[in-house]
Amino acid sequence: MDASFRFNPFDDATRRDPYPTYTQARRECPVYLHPDFPIVSIFRYADVQAILKDPGTWSSRFGPPPGVNPELVGEPSLLGTDPPEHTRLRSLVNQAFKPSIIRRLEPRIEQLAYELLDEAVEEGQVDLVEKFATPLPVIVIAEIMGVPPEDREQFKQWSDAVVANLGAGLFVPPTDDQLRARRPLFDEMGAYFSELAEARRRDPREDLLTGLVQAEYEGSKLTHGEMIRLLVLLLVAGNETTTTLIVAAVQELLDHPEELTRLRTYPELMPCAVDEVLRHWSPVQLDPRRATRDVELHGQKIRADQIVVCWLGSANRDEALFERPERFVLDRQDNRHLTFGFGPHFCLGSNLARLEGQVALRALLGRTRDFERTDDDPLPLHPSIVFRGFTRLPLRLVPA
């Protein structure tokens, strides 16, 4: 390991542009034992992929960090389970996110996107995050789940509260007091979903909530706690990720005006373009696992129970896999990025996220002749290190 290599994922400048650090890491220090945190970072594509596809060696179940009262750490959701428990839980929600089901949502997502954008264009100058990139995914996931429209604001507030600190606890384990302070949030969400589930039991509908209630009702398939944790996971996973993707896509087009022109000329490149945003920007930057046994990787010893963090953003720029990885190439072929993860936990919402990203950009390009930043101020970073994104994007929208 090169002693000069340093990586602090909380450093503001590094978060804005982590790519030079990643490049050095892949070359000199592909397995990095952080001196300041109880974490090992993994940077190369092949290593990240191998870890994510091997749940026997690299578990998703973390358990309470050392020194933390286990009673304060709740049971994990689907995301924090391993096969066979993971396989059983996933099979219960898989159906709702299949490509054929998601494709049927396209007209509704389009209608929502154009409505939101028409209002924004009429205003002329807007914060695109507030007016477009945030509400679109919230409404879509709320409708899929079957959450009443009037509760969406509450829905978004919970989601924000859950993701604000996401990932930080891996590096600096939370104190008992911090865990205690988070309890009311999860209790409140649990009570809300329990009540909604009860309503669906009495009055079934065509939504995901009803599907899960029926799985619970049929007996051993799903416990009440598992159902509530799945609902909370879907609420959170479906929101911030997609908002960050939409913001990233707009920012990439602002950064690469020649590619924006190409996309306006050849709109059929849209699916490729969204995947290139997913690779080049990597709205989700990291994916953690726990070693289940001692492992040696590139000469470094990783002990059983050690937490490793796979840097998806680094894997996505690995020159061993991608030609000229630093370039944003609208029609990049064979784009095997890892932004949705890999292996058994591969993102359940990837089809939905891609569709929302494509529809959002289509609406923006369709309703505007041009768009530009209203100032040159540095944009505020997302509070969580999991996301590479901004919480504000002030734009002037020129109507088509």
Ligand code: HEM
């Ligand atoms: C750009 C948008 C998105 C990105 C970048 C993203 C990224 C990811 C990643 C990296 C994982 C794997 C986690 C792991 O390996 O432990 C994951 C899992 C998951 N995602 Fe997404 N996601 C996005 C959108 C969505 C949406 C819209 C939903 C909708 C509900 C969703 C639901 C889920 C769920 C439920 C899991 C857990 C799957 C499992 O553990 O088997 N995601 N996502």
